[in-house]
Amino acid sequence: MSESKRVMTEKPLNAETPTPRLRSWITANDVFFDRNQGQIPDQKMPLDQWELRIDGEVKKPQRLTFEQLCDFPKAIVANTLECSGNGRSLLAKKSSGNPWTIGGVGNAIWGGVGLGTLLAETGLTERAAHVSFEGMDTPLGKANITFVRSIPIDKAMASTLLAYEMNGEPLPLKHGYPLRALALGWTGANCVKWLKRITVLDKPYEGFFMDKVYRVFEKGQDPASGEIVTGIKLKSIITQPLPGEQRQAGRVVVLGAAYGGEAHVEKVEVSPDNGVTWHAAEFLGPDEPFAWRHWQFVWQATRTGSHTLLSRATDSWGRRQPESAEWNLLGYGNNGIREHGVTIDIL
Amino acid sequence: MSESKRVMTEKPLNAETPTPRLRSWITANDVFFDRNQGQIPDQKMPLDQWELRIDGEVKKPQRLTFEQLCDFPKAIVANTLECSGNGRSLLAKKSSGNPWTIGGVGNAIWGGVGLGTLLAETGLTERAAHVSFEGMDTPLGKANITFVRSIPIDKAMASTLLAYEMNGEPLPLKHGYPLRALALGWTGANCVKWLKRITVLDKPYEGFFMDKVYRVFEKGQDPASGEIVTGIKLKSIITQPLPGEQRQAGRVVVLGAAYGGEAHVEKVEVSPDNGVTWHAAEFLGPDEPFAWRHWQFVWQATRTGSHTLLSRATDSWGRRQPESAEWNLLGYGNNGIREHGVTIDIL
Numbered sequence: 104m105s106e107s108k109r110v111m112t113e114k115p116l117n118a119e120t121p122t123p124r125l126r127s128w129i130t131a132n133d134v135f136f137d138r139n140q141g142q143i144p145d146q147k148m149p150l151d152q153w154e155l156r157i158d159g160e161v162k163k164p165q166r167l168t169f170e171q172l173c174d175f176p177k178a179i180v181a182n183t184l185e186c187s188g189n190g191r192s193l194l195a196k197k198s199s200g201n202p203w204t205i206g207g208v209g210n211a212i213w214g215g216v217g218l219g220t221l222l223a224e225t226g227l228t229e230r231a232a233h234v235s236f237e238g239m240d241t242p243l244g245k246a247n248i249t250f251v252r253s254i255p256i257d258k259a260m261a262s263t264l265l266a267y268e269m270n271g272e273p274l275p276l277k278h279g280y281p282l283r284a285l286a287l288g289w290t291g292a293n294c295v296k297w298l299k300r301i302t303v304l305d306k307p308y309e310g311f312f313m314d315k316v317y318r319v320f321e322k323g324q325d326p327a328s329g330e331i332v333t334g335i336k337l338k339s340i341i342t343q344p345l346p347g348e349q350r351q352a353g354r355v356v357v358l359g360a361a362y363g364g365e366a367h368v369e370k371v372e373v374s375p376d377n378g379v380t381w382h383a384a385e386f387l388g389p390d391e392p393f394a395w396r397h398w399q400f401v402w403q404a405t406r407t408g409s410h411t412l413l414s415r416a417t418d419s420w421g422r423r424q425p426e427s428a429e430w431n432l433l434g435y436g437n438n439g440i441r442e443h444g445v446t447i448d449i450l
Numbered sequence: 451m452s453e454s455k456r457v458m459t460e461k462p463l464n465a466e467t468p469t470p471r472l473r474s475w476i477t478a479n480d481v482f483f484d485r486n487q488g489q490i491p492d493q494k495m496p497l498d499q500w501e502l503r504i505d506g507e508v509k510k511p512q513r514l515t516f517e518q519l520c521d522f523p524k525a526i527v528a529n530t531l532e533c534s535g536n537g538r539s540l541l542a543k544k545s546s547g548n549p550w551t552i553g554g555v556g557n558a559i560w561g562g563v564g565l566g567t568l569l570a571e572t573g574l575t576e577r578a579a580h581v582s583f584e585g586m587d588t589p590l591g592k593a594n595i596t597f598v599r600s601i602p603i604d605k606a607m608a609s610t611l612l613a614y615e616m617n618g619e620p621l622p623l624k625h626g627y628p629l630r631a632l633a634l635g636w637t638g639a640n641c642v643k644w645l646k647r648i649t650v651l652d653k654p655y656e657g658f659f660m661d662k663v664y665r666v667f668e669k670g671q672d673p674a675s676g677e678i679v680t681g682i683k684l685k686s687i688i689t690q691p692l693p694g695e696q697r698q699a700g701r702v703v704v705l706g707a708a709y710g711g712e713a714h715v716e717k718v719e720v721s722p723d724n725g726v727t728w729h730a731a732e733f734l735g736p737d738e739p740f741a742w743r744h745w746q747f748v749w750q751a752t753r754t755g756s757h758t759l760l761s762r763a764t765d766s767w768g769r770r771q772p773e774s775a776e777w778n779l780l781g782y783g784n785n786g787i788r789e790h791g792v793t794i795d796i797l
Binding site: 124127128175176177181268387389397 | 474477478481521524526559619701703735736744746
């Protein structure tokens with residue numbers, strides 16, 4: 104498998120991280136997945152031309168320069184980001200959208216300002232209920248719809264970061280330079296890039312990207328009646344060996360990651376025999392809130408032939424990964440154990 | 451201050467990370483400090499030409515290919531690396547060597563194989579006492595002395611990584627591609643790059659880089675009688691504001707890092723008035739063994755004029771940073787509170 108990203112669409116840019124690059128706890132900026140609805144700005148906006156507008160249900164509307172933003176207390180957070188549609192192509196029944204395998208996910212250390220810190224100074228009116236984010240990317244398609252999303256005020260106040268730094272570098276252009284919202288532990292759809300405006304609303308933002316997509320619904324159902332995609336579902340993936348790989352009998356090191364958004368991954372088990380027996384995996388590397396946990400299982404493969412490896416995670420909220428994901432029309436939140444199995448050959 | 455590295459010598463390459471880039475918990479690979487005694491290989495050795503030789507006091511000497519190495523169980527570790535001479539130029543009394551300020555330090559997530567895992571399979575003889583590392587860099591200078599260092603067998607077995615991955619990328623050429631030793635929590639001198647040979651010895655390796663340098667000694671004293679530089683000393687640094695910076699009265703966010711090698715940083719205090727009053731700093735971001743902790747202190751600066759900011763750390767071993775470092779001829783281990791103070795102007 105190539106070590107460069109797999110591009111699914113060029114315009115807008117949608118590309119997933121190659122599996123070998125998911126074996127490290129940090130996902131390097133250059134291979135971090137791309138998920139866009141609009142056209143990425145073609146160059147970095149000079150910081151002296153940029154400002155962040157905060158308006159709506161706030162007591163003191165603001166226009167902040169980048170320098171003013173950096174003068175706020177800093178927050179540094181490890182956060183695993185996943186595309187709502189990650190794993191979609193692995194569903195047993197086809198759904199529409201980009202054919203993500205497992206690479207619509209990555210983990211980074213983000214630096215920035217807590218949105219709660221900012222809004223505490225701005226002040227909120229009694230009507231404040233949702234916070235919408237608008238970016239500088241330009242809409243694609245005839246309908247010309249700007250990508251605007253909103254999140255509940257509680258989430259905004261408690262655990263949402265405005266990030267200007269990613270893995271020790273200024274936020275790269277592709278990932279939202281100079282500023283992106285990060286609703287920690289929530290899917291990428293809630294994390295608007297190239298942020299230019301934050302509006303506090305008295306209800307959820309109404310528009311295509313809130314009402315028609317990023318909702319869990321069945322065929323024939325009104326999208327708006329479906330649940331909004333928010334927190335990342337509990338899931339585990341196998342990143343080594345690769346599907347179809349051939350290995351010699353003997354020691355096979357099985358590597359993977361598990362993540363549950365706002366919840367803490369407590370346990371990962373691995374089955375080397377398609378679910379007949381299960382064995383505890385060992386955790387590797389850092390253990391931080393909002394971040395995935397990497398794990399390995401050292402498997403002694405004795406029988407030659409085809410083997411299906413499965414992994415399953417349990418989290419601090421008492422959730423366990425389902426055997427198979429609940430299907431929905433847009434294929435969001437595929438976290439099924441079966442869908443993420445890997446079949447290999449032992450020689 | 452520029453955001454690119456400050457080069458102190460070109461040959462060998464010695465360069466420190468600019469202070470603004472020390473404000474993130476992860477130090478990006480491209481600004482991670484360079485410290486060399488020899489000439490860096492000018493290109494990446496093709497992996498099929500590389501092998502790791504393990505010999506000496508082992509029961510089964512080995513020659514491992516890169517592929518074989520990657521088939522061992524994986525380890526992923528956050529580790530802050532510091533040059534033994536970091537801070538040297540800030541000492542009150544001049545000492546010899548590269549004039550590091552505070553940028554001879556950085557933090558990364560490393561992936562690789564535990565040396566203990568490897569040696570457990572190789573087996574050790576009863577005489578095994580030290581482990582020496584030899585790299586592929588070529589000596590500079592007339593004496594033509596290869597950079598070989600050894601560490602005690604206990605450290606090698608318990609907490610030494612052979613790293614092939616740095617911040618989610620294959621180990622960069624400058625940082626030791628394809629493999630470097632990392633004695634976790636110990637100074638860079640113990641972490642040989644471009645590793646090609648590991649020899650288990652019945653006593654410490656004898657040679658220039660063990661006996662003449664990386665030892666703490668006074669003028670007129672025999673270097674070999676001085677203590678070897680091993681674990682990183684407890685220290686804190688201020689990374690914002692910069693020395694000499696001017697700030698408006700009002701809120702000033704003071705940022706910094708603190709690290710203690712194998713010990714856990716428990717507390718950081720900040721003095722905004724040159725040591726008269728001390729205030730607890732708030733920790734930021736990940737808290738991992740062997741890794742620095744970032745902190746901030748939100749200072750309300752009311753008095754205009756010159757202010758000296760100090761920081762001091764306390765660790766899990768009961769150590770506290772000294773007021774001033776103990777001086778030694780080669781200026782190793784400068785962790786003094788006074789030497790790391792930052793004086794700024796409030797307007």
